[in-house]
Amino acid sequence: MGENGKGGLDTLPESVSSQHRPVAKMGYLQLKLFKRVFNLRTARGFLSVLIFLALWQLVVYVKVPYLQYLPYPRQVAASGMTAVASWQYWADWGLSLERIFVGFIAAQIIGIPLGLAMGISKVFKGFSFPLFEILRPIPPIAWIPLAILFWPTRELSIYFLVFIGAFFIIVINVLQGVSNISVSLKWAASSLGAKPKDIFWRILLPGSLPSIITGMTVGMGVTWNVLIAAEMIAGQGGLGRATWEAYTNGNIPLIVVGMVSIGLAGYLSSTLVRWFGEKAMPWNREV
């Protein structure tokens, strides 16, 4: 039974699929799927985008109940054009991206070593993991009041919220990654005369790199969610705020423009992380 008997990870981590066999193929399947999507996009993707737009046009035109308030694609495009031309639009992009990267990078800098430490020393994990597991299920957005209360400036509290969004995910993934490194690799290294520091830098770290990348990719998805909520509730500027203000002014096409921009920004940053992952792991590339 090729089960990895290690790690009491029975509570399912946020992002990592649970312990049974499919988890091993998760990364590979997503890669296969991503590849399939990519060439599909060029060929058929364009066709179905057209269908999507046609559907949208039809739905609004025919005044389907509730959906008749939706703007026409044309209106959204127009409002998109004006927005793109305006300086404010790009300022919001810049602010949102900056908030994401500060919070996200901070979460990795603190989360990765913590996850590694938990994975390596059983004692440390004994102390810290139960506490970690109590705080983890608390939805990041529930931290907003405390964040605003504690941090002196608004930007700092938004950075903190983004940090919370990515922190728990990266720690769980790194922990999973370190505990899944097969014992024969560690034994082989120690037989070959590797000292503890060699084992850490040349075995444990590279060995858990795939999980670190998974944690970052999934973490990026969550942080955008958290950022949008934080901006809508407590933010000043940023894509989330712009979308919210479009709502308060009743400018529906601008809302859709905001949504599309957020979607695009989220996609671009996830692709950036995936690209970084590909660069960092030459051995992992499809052969």
Next chain:
Amino acid sequence: MANRLKTALLNPQFYRAMTGIVLFLVLWQLLTGVLDLPRFKLLPNPISVIKEWFSFEPLSGRSLFTQEYYLDIAYSVVRVLIAFSLATVLGVGLGLIMGWNRIFYEFTFPIVEILRPMPPLSWIPLAVLVLPGVEVAVVYVTFIAGFFATVLNTLLGVYSIDKKYFLAARCLGSKPRHIFRNVVVPGALPFIFTGLQISMGVSWMSLVAGEIISGQRGLGYAIYEGYSMFQYNQVVCYMFTLGILGFISSAGIRAVGRKLMAWEASRRGA
């Protein structure tokens, strides 16, 4: 059950866990209650939080013994359950059909792939405006969050099934409908339950945001209301309540998963 408790009490892990938590509480109390540190003293300290949570006449009107508290929980739990079950039924259904039928996949997947990166919470403004009433908007946003996670994982589940099971089923004379019922659905179950776990987690997150932004009753709203009325103890109580509810719901999914996939347990137990 008894001997499991006994072994739990004996092994050192249990004591380390306890010390870890107690240390955290002591530190928290020190930083916020005892010492007079600039930012920290604004935060509620553990003792006041616990006092509030267990008191009979809480200042904020919400504690374990007040009806309000359970009303808030009920609102949120009902919304999550509606959204989660919708996301499960539609997500698993769509995912299975997409994985099973090539043509259906060709057209639906790109659309799913376009909408998926859109953070669920960015739907709030549109949902509140377009959908009838705020309640539907909050449930919709929670549904969207869970839906995409379920579809993707169900799809991955169908792809993870080894080709030999399809061939074996055809050899044994199965018609397509047999193959769908006896190979595709059971084969994809492990991944489906992975998706459900993630979907539950994301649903709770979107629900809280939805409630805070759209100003409707429920745990999320109560947290924000607590903040605006300076009842910070209530904010922390509700954060932990959310944590507990999140834990219970994912434990529930795991239990259902174990029962449905009895053969999985035998693999892990073997």
Next chain:
Amino acid sequence: MAKGKTPQGAISIKNVTKIYDPEGVHVVAMQDCSFDIAAREFAIIVGPSGCGKTTLLNAIAGFDGITSGEIFLDGELISSHQKQIKPNVDRMVVFQSGALFPWKTVMENVIYGPIVQGTMKKTEALARGRQMLNQVGLAGIEDKYPEELSSGIQRRVEILRALINEPRVVMLDEPFRGLDAVAKTVMHEFLVGVYCTSPRTMFFITHDLDEAIFLGDKVVIMTTRPARVKKIVTVDMPWPREHHIKTSKLYLDLKGEVLEAVHEEAKKAFQAGERELA
């Protein structure tokens, strides 16, 4: 075709050629391969990896077509360039790494075929299944899941799942690979027992030459890619086969002959393989 369910199962393979063209890489897997298997004969196919053994199996079973040539089953065309009969119960396949449905119990697996085709009612299928399991000493594991059983037993249940459908041909793709020495001898005894009680045509792919000679009426040795028949060694030993024949002179000569031919092909395939990877 006599529908009287008397197992015929004569296969004749006539200059079958198979060319794979993944991403434009022109690979000739099989070239003009021809040989016949008589009804109810136990035929063994040996040869280096990638020599088209599985290509033949897929063509006969109906999983995959062929580029040219024809394959007949009891005189009826089942596979050619234009025509490819869909898989059905007449040509049952037992897969290499085992394909019991992990989510079904042993009994649910065994009776799956008859139930899905509607050839037997549930009660009748259950009775037949229980009878077959008892006959081979596997009573008592009806409600267990495959993962709870050893791979040896899983393999036997899969063979029973195939046989309950009374197929004309049973095709096995290295079914006992990975089993340890004792488990393999047990499987050989089981297969001889089952084959003797209701003989049917066996298309058995393997690399284990002891297994090939002990079980086979005829051993077809394939060349390396592009595969065709290198040599056919007939094994005329009485049935049911007993273990003590393994030290007989005839057995050792046959083994030496087959070993010689197979090893030569393996060397050629190895050099080709290494070059390909370089």
Next chain:
Amino acid sequence: MTGNGQGRLSSGNFGEVRLDGVTKIYEKDDKRQTVLEDVNFLVERGKLTVLMGPTGCGKTVLINLIAGYEHPTAGSVYLDGAPVTGPGRDRLMVFQETALFPWMTVYSNVTFGCRVQGMADEVIKDKAEVILNKVGLFEFRDKYPTQLSGGMQRRAELARAMINDPKILIMDEPFRGLDAMTRELMQEFYVGLFEEIGRTNLFITHEIDEAIFLADKLFIMTYQPGRIKAEIEVDLPRPREFHMLASSRFMEIRNQALDLLYEEASKAFASGSKAAFDLVGALMASKDKCKRCE
């Protein structure tokens, strides 16, 4: 026996491993499981010793004790008379699942031992070139393990072990995952390498033909608790060639070993171990009149 090749490949001082009354007991919650009980066993210097036994007889635990990954509950393991305390470069193992570091190229995998030891670069480069040519992987030195075939991965692991010139090389069912053809060729390559260098080798397998084809001495282990049940001297001439598999002496040894294994397997069956369940059919299968001969 070909003389010990004095080539740069090895210094020739190969080791001898002795196990003295070794016992290993695992304790999990409240269950105590004796995996090895009073094992006395000698791996002779310069010989290829093969260890066989039913699944679950503790073969892997035994070699883990020799390699120093685990410690005996009682008794001790000696290498050339000195007790074994922990893992070391004098006892290197090739594992069942490949243990090449996936993130290192073949070259950095093979030279890992030397680099970690702080050996000078030119010395490493030179030794690596010799060993990589020996295993025929020199042109693949910049490839990653995932880009290699199964057989090539095994040869890379052999190179990674041999470059450090260990006193004893331990092989834990290394050819198990390979397809039959690669397996045959790897057996031939491995036994050729042994016959050329003459290093002490301990080889574990459950494939009976592989065991006899490779071994000077074959040990059969009992089922739980693991103990040495029998020792068979494999006096087939060296260098070993494939046609020997069809010789009558080979068949005699094969049947002798098979009978011993049968006994152990039936004991395993009696104790209900899942792996031994295989035996169920054999003891009960009754072959009524064979319809095949009508």
